[in-house]
Amino acid sequence: xxxxxxxxxxxxxxxxxxxxxxxxxxxxxxxxxxxxxxxxxxxxxxxxxxxxxxxxxxxxxxxxxxxxxxxxxxxxxxxxxxxxxxxxxxxxxxxxxxxxxxxxxxxxxxxxxxxxxxxxxxxxxxxxxxxxxxxxxxxxxxxxxxxxxxxxxxxxxxxxxxxxxxxxxxxxxxxxxxxxxxxxxxxxxxxxxxxxxxxxxxxxxxxxxxxxxxxxxxxxxxxxxxxxxxxxxxxxxxxxxxxxxxxxxxxxxxxxxxxxxxxxxxxxxxxxxxxxxxxxxxxxxxxxxxxxxxxxxxxxxxxxxxxxxxxxxxxxxxxxxxxxxxxxxxxxxxxxxxxxxxxxxxxxxxxxxxxxxxxxxxxxxxxxxxxxxxxxxxxxxxxxxxxxxxxxxxxxxxxxxxxxxxxxx
Amino acid sequence: xxxxxxxxxxxxxxxxxxxxxxxxxxxxxxxxxxxxxxxxxxxxxxxxxxxxxxxxxxxxxxxxxxxxxxxxxxxxxxxxxxxxxxxxxxxxxxxxxxxxxxxxxxxxxxxxxxxxxxxxxxxxxxxxxxxxxxxxxxxxxxxxxxxxxxxxxxxxxxxxxxxxxxxxxxxxxxxxxxxxxxxxxxxxxxxxxxxxxxxxxxxxxxxxxxxxxxxxxxxxxxxxxxxxxxxxxxxxxxxxxxxxxxxxxxxxxxxxxxxxxxxxxxxxxxxxxxxxxxxxxxxxxxxxxxxxxxxxxxxxxxxxxxxxxxxxxxxxxxxxxxxxxxxxxxxxxxxxxxxxxxxxxxxxxxxxxxxxxxxxxxxxxxxxxxxxxxxxxxxxxxxxxxxxxxxxxxxxxxxxxxxxxxxxx
Numbered sequence: 001x002x003x004x005x006x007x008x009x010x011x012x013x014x015x016x017x018x019x020x021x022x023x024x025x026x027x028x029x030x031x032x033x034x035x036x037x038x039x040x041x042x043x044x045x046x047x048x049x050x051x052x053x054x055x056x057x058x059x060x061x062x063x064x065x066x067x068x069x070x071x072x073x074x075x076x077x078x079x080x081x082x083x084x085x086x087x088x089x090x091x092x093x094x095x096x097x098x099x100x101x102x103x104x105x106x107x108x109x110x111x112x113x114x115x116x117x118x119x120x121x122x123x124x125x126x127x128x129x130x131x132x133x134x135x136x137x138x139x140x141x142x143x144x145x146x147x148x149x150x151x152x153x154x155x156x157x158x159x160x161x162x163x164x165x166x167x168x169x170x171x172x173x174x175x176x177x178x179x180x181x182x183x184x185x186x187x188x189x190x191x192x193x194x195x196x197x198x199x200x201x202x203x204x205x206x207x208x209x210x211x212x213x214x215x216x217x218x219x220x221x222x223x224x225x226x227x228x229x230x231x232x233x234x235x236x237x238x239x240x241x242x243x244x245x246x247x248x249x250x251x252x253x254x255x256x257x258x259x260x261x262x263x264x265x266x267x268x269x270x271x272x273x274x275x276x277x278x279x280x281x282x283x284x285x286x287x288x289x290x291x292x293x294x295x296x297x298x299x300x301x302x303x304x305x306x307x308x309x310x311x312x313x314x315x316x317x318x319x320x321x322x323x324x325x326x327x328x329x330x331x332x333x334x335x336x337x338x339x340x341x342x343x344x345x346x347x348x349x350x351x352x353x354x355x356x357x358x359x360x361x362x363x364x365x366x367x368x369x370x371x372x373x374x375x376x377x378x379x380x381x382x383x384x385x386x387x388x389x390x391x392x393x394x395x396x397x398x399x400x401x402x403x404x405x406x407x408x409x
Numbered sequence: 410x411x412x413x414x415x416x417x418x419x420x421x422x423x424x425x426x427x428x429x430x431x432x433x434x435x436x437x438x439x440x441x442x443x444x445x446x447x448x449x450x451x452x453x454x455x456x457x458x459x460x461x462x463x464x465x466x467x468x469x470x471x472x473x474x475x476x477x478x479x480x481x482x483x484x485x486x487x488x489x490x491x492x493x494x495x496x497x498x499x500x501x502x503x504x505x506x507x508x509x510x511x512x513x514x515x516x517x518x519x520x521x522x523x524x525x526x527x528x529x530x531x532x533x534x535x536x537x538x539x540x541x542x543x544x545x546x547x548x549x550x551x552x553x554x555x556x557x558x559x560x561x562x563x564x565x566x567x568x569x570x571x572x573x574x575x576x577x578x579x580x581x582x583x584x585x586x587x588x589x590x591x592x593x594x595x596x597x598x599x600x601x602x603x604x605x606x607x608x609x610x611x612x613x614x615x616x617x618x619x620x621x622x623x624x625x626x627x628x629x630x631x632x633x634x635x636x637x638x639x640x641x642x643x644x645x646x647x648x649x650x651x652x653x654x655x656x657x658x659x660x661x662x663x664x665x666x667x668x669x670x671x672x673x674x675x676x677x678x679x680x681x682x683x684x685x686x687x688x689x690x691x692x693x694x695x696x697x698x699x700x701x702x703x704x705x706x707x708x709x710x711x712x713x714x715x716x717x718x719x720x721x722x723x724x725x726x727x728x729x730x731x732x733x734x735x736x737x738x739x740x741x742x743x744x745x746x747x748x749x750x751x752x753x754x755x756x757x758x759x760x761x762x763x764x765x766x767x768x769x770x771x772x773x774x775x776x777x778x779x780x781x782x783x784x785x786x787x788x789x790x791x792x793x794x795x796x797x798x799x800x801x802x803x804x805x806x807x808x809x810x811x812x813x814x815x816x817x818x
Contacts, residue, residue, distance in 0.1 A: 036478045045482040052478035060473060060701070061466060068647055069445045069461035072780060073454040081648060108696025110670030111520055118560075135682065140671035140696065143684040147669050151527075151560040158682075183680070232697070238477055239490060239700035260556050261519030262549035271592070271785060273544065273567075275552040287517025287549065288641070291648035292469070293701045371481060376680060 011329050012399065019391035022322065028315055032388045034303040035236075042393040042400075044372045047210060047350045047383025050236030050300075059299035063292060084294045085242075085263075085285055091301040092244050095309065096208060096229065097218035102246055104281035105231065105297070106289050109209060109243040110140045111259070112228035115284060116245060117148045117176055118258040120203040120226055123251055124173035128202065132157045132167055137178040141207055145176055151258075161188045168200035175202055179217065180210035180348030183375050185340035187211070187348045191222040198223060209233060212244075213304075214349035214385075215313045219246055226251070234349065234385060237297035245284040252280055261286035303387060315386035316349040322391055323351060323384065326398030335405055339379065350383040357405075364404045370397045420738050421808065428800035431731065437724050441797045443712040444645075451802040451809075453781045456619060456759045456792025459645030459709075468708035472701065493703045494672075494694055500710040501653050504718065505617060505638065506627035511655055513690035514640065514706065515698050518618060518652040519549045520668070521637040524693060525654060526557045526585055527667040529612040529635055532660060533582035537611065541566045541576055546587040550616055554585055560667075570597045577609035584611055588626065589619035589757030592784050594749035596620070596757045600631040607632060618642060621653075622713075623758035623794075624722045628655055635660070643758065643794060646706035654693040661689055670695035712796060724795035725758040731800055732760060732793065735807030744814055748788065759792040766814075773813045779806045 023029060036052045037043055043051055067075040076082050089103035096103070107115075121131060133145040135158035142158070149156045159167050161177055168175070175197045180187050190206060197204040206227040211217055213234030219227055227246040231237035247255050255277075262268050263285035266276040277283050324338060337354045341347055355361065355378060362374040372382040382397065432438060445461045446452055452460055476484040485491050498512035505512070516524075530540060542554040544567035551567070558565045568576050570586055577584070584606045589596050599615060606613040612634040620626055622643030628636055636655040640646035656664050664686075671677050672694035675685040686692045733747060746763045750756050764770065764787060771783040781791040791806065 036474075038479050038481055041481075043481060049477075049482045049485075051481065052473065057470060057473050057478075061470060064461065064466050064469060064647070064705075065445075068458075069466075070447050072447055072450075072452060072460065073458045073782065074775070074780070075648065076458075107516065107520065108670065108699075110672075110696035111516065111668060114668055139674070139680050139682060139684075142682060143669045143671065143674070146684065147667055151667060230697075238473070239484070240697045240703070241701070242699065243696070258556055258560060259520060259523055260552045261517065262552065263519075265548070265552070269785070271548050273548060273551060275548075275555065287519035287652070288639075288649045290517075290651065290699050290702045292650070292705055293699045294649070296473070296701055366483070371483070373482065376678070 015326050015329060015395050016392070019322070019395040022318065022391040026315060026390065027311055028307070028386055029390065031303060031307060032390065035388045037388060041369045041371055042397045044370065044382040044384065044389065044397055046236070046385030046389070047233050047381070048373055049239060050233055050385065051388055053236050053300040053303045055299045055302050056238065056296050060292065060296050063295045081291050084291065084298065085289045086282060088294055088298045088301065089244060089281055091298065092212070092231070092235065095235070095304065096212050096227070096246065097216060097220055098246055099220050099249070101280045102249055103244050104284045105244045105294060106242045106285055109207070109228055109230050110144050112243045112245045113141060113144045113176070113207065114148055115257050115259055116205045116226040116228050117145055117174060118152060119255050120174035120205050121152050121154055122256045123203050123225070123254055128171055128173035129153070130155050130157050130171045131173055132159050132164060132175040134159070134161055134177045136160055136181055137207065141176060141178065161193065164193055165196045168196060168202060170201070172200050172202040174205055176205045176207065178207045178210070180214070182210055183379055183381070184352050185348045185350040187215070187346050190217070190224070194222050194224055210348055210350070214316060216309045224248065231297050235297070236300045236303065238293060238300065241293045241297045242290055245281070247281055247284055252283060255283050257283060259286045263287055263289070307387070312386045316384055317344050317347065319384040319386060319389060319391065319394055320347060320349070320351055323382065323394040323398055326395050327353070327401065330398050330402035331405055349385065350381060353380045353382070354378050355380065361404055365400060368400050368404065370400045424735050424738060424804050425801070428731070428804040431727065431800035435724060435799065436720055437716070437795055438799070440712060440716060441799065444797045446797060450778045450780055451806045453779065453791040453793065453798065453806055455794030455798070456642050456790070457782055458648060459642055459794065460797055462645050462709040462712045464708045464711050465647065465705050469701065469705050472704045490700050493700065493707065494698045495690060497703055497707045497710065498653060498690055500707065501621070501640070501644065504644070504713065505621050505636070505655065506625060506629055507655055508629050508658070510689045511658055512653050513693045514653045514703060515651050515694055518616070518637055518639050519553050521652045521654045522550060522553045522585070522616065523557055524666050524668055525614045525635040525637050526554055526583060527561060528664050529583035529614050530561050530563055531665045532612050532634070532663055537580055537582035539564050539566050539580045540582055541568050541573060541584040543568065543570055543586045545569055545590055546616065550585060550587065570602065573602055574605045577605060577611060579610065581609050581611040583614055585614045585616065587616045587619070589623070591619055592788055593761050594757045594759040596624070596755050599626070599633070603631050603633055619757055619759070623725060625718045633657065640706050644706070645709045645712065647702060647709065650702045650706045651699055654690070656690055656693055661692060664692050666692060668695045672696055672698070716796070721795045725793055726753050726756065728793040728795060728798060728800065728803055729756060729758070729760055732791065732803040732807055735804050736762070736810065739807050739811035740814055758794070759790060762789045762791070763787050764789065770813055774809060777809050777813070779809045
């Protein structure tokens with residue numbers, strides 16, 4: 001560590017003292033003990049892959065050895081495997097503001113986007129031939145939307161979320177939006193945009209990948225029609241754990257999946273030649289659920305016991321505010337630009353800092369134990385998972401970032 | 410156990426002696442040691458859920474604790490997670506007669522059927538508007554085929570496999586067939602039917618759920634266009650483990666997936682707004698792969714090391730022959746009817762026995778440690794996995810079946 005001017009040392013000491021005070025006052029601090037975190041690492045990539053909940057290894061070992069190894073096929077009934085997609089869905093439901101019977105878990109986010117989008121345009125019916133899709137969103141949303149409208153005969157209209165109200169009209173069938181932009185961390189106005197979509201008589205499909213588990217979503221309260229989300233980011237389900245699909249109760253009777261596999265049949269073991277849709281969220285199932293990943297996710301969701309989402313949101317904003325303050329103090333002005341909105345109501349739980357040196361810088365941060373990620377062409381991305389990231393972590397990350405930028409030399 | 414007539418005892422003694430001789434001579438006998446089997450159980454449900462390979466628990470524990478818990482996001486590159494769908498595909502390829510670069514693992518069988526069928530009709534191009542689908546097959550194939558043609562504008566023609574040659578014509582775009590019927594265990598003529606499909610200028614899609622790992626398939630040799638298969642039956646990947654998709658090398662340049670998620674992009678981390686398909690089998694990927702299940706499957710596939718598929722097929726036929734012989738000897742004539750063809754060239758690796766008492770009988774067999782399954786309305790289904798089922802198992806299963814049918818009372 002190089003020698004610093006006295007003012008730098010003072011700054012660091014003050015920020016560290018603040019960090020320790022904030023950590024001591026943090027009501028979510030004990031939740032960190034529910035995770036196994038990499039040693040001596042500040043893990044700011046929970047927005048990409050959540051950390052390992054301590055309950056997972058033992059649960060998974062028992063699923064493998066006892067449920068699969070000893071009971072074999074009997075576990076489909078005796079160990080509750082068959083109902084796992086709905087059961088795990090019910091654990092996610094309160095985290096996204098959904099009442100019972102509307103969330104089912106299975107398949108990847110991309111596959112669920114396809115189901116949701118095709119189902120949405122079918123709900124909209126004839127005469128509405130346009131689908132608006134967020135052009136700033138994660139690419140897979142755009143690719144899948146393009147693939148879906150190619151099959152349904154609709155026209156894709158790429159728009160920025162802010163442009164949606166101006167582009168809605170009698171031809172709009174459905175609108176696909178990301179709640180939080182994966183790159184910039186911008187939080188979009190789910191209640192307002194959903195209301196605008198409804199006013200135009202269209203259906204709102206939300207991608208919650210970067211908001212589920214990071215902030216209150218309020219699917220039921222805001223009238224969202226369909227939603228999909230990832231479980232391996234803020235829900236800590238493990239690498240590639242299955243995604244979830246929300247189908248609003250009011251739409252379930254007319255929900256018409258483009259992937260009606262046998263698991264969504266009203267009588268799956270009847271092995272009937274004709275398809276009859278199951279009731280409820282089950283209609284969103286397709287094939288045999290991936291039990292190992294699904295039950296790892298179920299165990300992982302135990303970390304939410306007693307956790308208040310309002311407290312999660314409050315800590316998320318406090319953490320990102322504090323990190324920005326530390327960056328502001330440690331890093332020379334002009335060397336980094338935050339592309340995440342400063343306004344709380346427009347911020348998710350991650351920060352995106354722009355620098356032309358981003359690609360080279362991130363591996364150096366990782367080598368020094370500050371794990372974020374790089375998104376082309378020039379974004380350093382830092383995710384702040386309130387369940388296990390603390391204020392001292394934020395201070396350390398900002399300090400290492402400043403050092404690697406050369407601020408302390 | 411009730412007293413038997415002397416002839417019954419003689420029969421049993423002779424059959425047991427034969428079983429012990431056949432087990433002693435079985436070149437695959439040592440492979441059984443690679444599995445953890447339920448204790449004191451004859452597990453004849455490997456055609457539904459394969460038994461637990463011994464290598465899986467430790468491997469999965471390490472993936473969870475070290476790769477996820479300690480390395481976190483770094484494992485996508487450092488632990489080879491990103492390439493797992495193709496890498497595991499290469500382990501399956503030789504088991505289905507596929508050269509390198511044509512098999513990718515991910516998603517459920519149903520989702521892969523959708524990809525394969527839509528891709529097949531797109532390969533067929535304009536002017537061919539019919540899709541033939543095996544009406545005797547597993548229901549999900551029919552549901553998904555119906556859903557696919559509804560989107561592509563084709564017409565579904567349900568046929569029995571034997572009727573396919575007579576229904577092929579200039580309007581046929583694609584034909585979806587099951588290699589082995591899930592209910593009857595009948596093995597269909599993949600080489601002959603594929604050749605007939607090609608002669609009509611159409612594309613052949615095969616569902617290998619009940620043949621992959623049970624018998625040689627020869628995808629490359631027989632010119633199959635596209636194929637899908639399950640990995641949790643004879644490939645022992647664990648409950649709901651991801652399915653595989655085969656895309657013949659010659660079709661890969663024109664393979665046009667209806668589910669082009671970011672994982673199949675030529676430059677997945679480029680996050681580009683427009684989609685450019687990756688080369689090779691990777692084009693069949695969709696979203697983030699389910700790593701826990703995928704790596705459990707990878708470990709499970711280790712049981713195939715040094716195993717010759719011709720020996721597997723020979724043992725499978727010998728086992729099913731021997732079981733039928735035991736049933737024939739133990740069970741009074743007329744109380745059970747085998748709906749699986751007697752001819753070897755028409756038999757998969759399972760037997761289906763019909764009795765009106767099937768529904769009540771199977772739970773009693775299971776209670777006595779003979780685990781098969783029931784398929785409505787009147788089928789007892791017994792799968793013979795040559796890697797871990799022996800001849801003494803077959804004799805015991807037939808004997809218990811006879812006893813429960815009341816033959817020994």
